[in-house]
Amino acid sequence: MKSKLRIIVVLFFWVLAVMAQGQETNQTTGAKGLTKFNRQIVDAHEQRYGMSCIPMSIELVLKLLGRVPSDYYELQRAWKEKADGNFRNFNGKTIKGVTFHQQFDLDRNSQFPLAKLFITIDQELKAGRFVIISLASASGWHMYVIYDEDAKGDFLAVSKTGSKTIEARKVRSTIRKMQGTDIMTYELKS
Numbered sequence: 001m002k003s004k005l006r007i008i009v010v011l012f013f014w015v016l017a018v019m020a021q022g023q024e025t026n027q028t029t030g031a032k033g034l035t036k037f038n039r040q041i042v043d044a045h046e047q048r049y050g051m052s053c054i055p056m057s058i059e060l061v062l063k064l065l066g067r068v069p070s071d072y073y074e075l076q077r078a079w080k081e082k083a084d085g086n087f088r089n090f091n092g093k094t095i096k097g098v099t100f101h102q103q104f105d106l107d108r109n110s111q112f113p114l115a116k117l118f119i120t121i122d123q124e125l126k127a128g129r130f131v132i133i134s135l136a137s138a139s140g141w142h143m144y145v146i147y148d149e150d151a152k153g154d155f156l157a158v159s160k161t162g163s164k165t166i167e168a169r170k171v172r173s174t175i176r177k178m179q180g181t182d183i184m185t186y187e188l189k190s
Contacts, residue, residue: 030151034125037064037147039165044070047160051083052076056160057132057143058090058100061186064130064145067096087134087184097189100132104182112180118172121146121155124185132184133157135174144168 031037041063047056055075062068075095079085091102104117124131131146135157144157155171168174175181 031148034148035128035130042158043165046163048076049080051081052079053143055079057145060145061130062096087182098186100184100186108180134181136178
């Protein structure tokens with residue numbers, strides 16, 4: 001009888017832990033739920049090459065939109081270790097019915113229109129669309145997908161390094177310190 005009770009107690013706490021995991025993202029981040037963000041899709045995705053963060057982020061958006069299957073890595077396979085690429089490589093390209101647009105391809109300095117950039121990101125999120133963003137990292141730049149805002153209005157962004165999921169914190173202040181950055185937005189074709 002004690003072993004059955006022990007099993008029931010263990011199962012009870014396991015169920016509570018699983019339920020807490022499902023709620024953890026919104027509770028810890030205070031996410032507003034502006035997009036159809038699915039952490040399982042993000043966690044299953046990979047950055048396959050050291051220099052493929054641009055196509056990796058586009059593949060991630062395509063997966064989050066349900067336009068490609070989880071095993072879709074065609075963009076990264078074509079890109080491999082391309083070191084001289086940027087968002088321009090995908091500007092105006094339609095992939096699986098999604099047309100990508102580079103925005104704010106400007107010099108990063110004190111004249112950068114930060115307010116306009118933040119308004120654009122806010123508008124995209126409120127329309128339910130993800131935004132791909134270039135953020136400074138230890139190795140130079142890394143691409144993230146902004147998927148929501150927290151309760152204080154800061155952006156929530158996620159990326160991959162290999163199979164590891166990483167989060168960007170304090171995105172607005174990071175962009176301010178960088179004195180601007182470029183983004184990729186998209187529109188859906190049928």
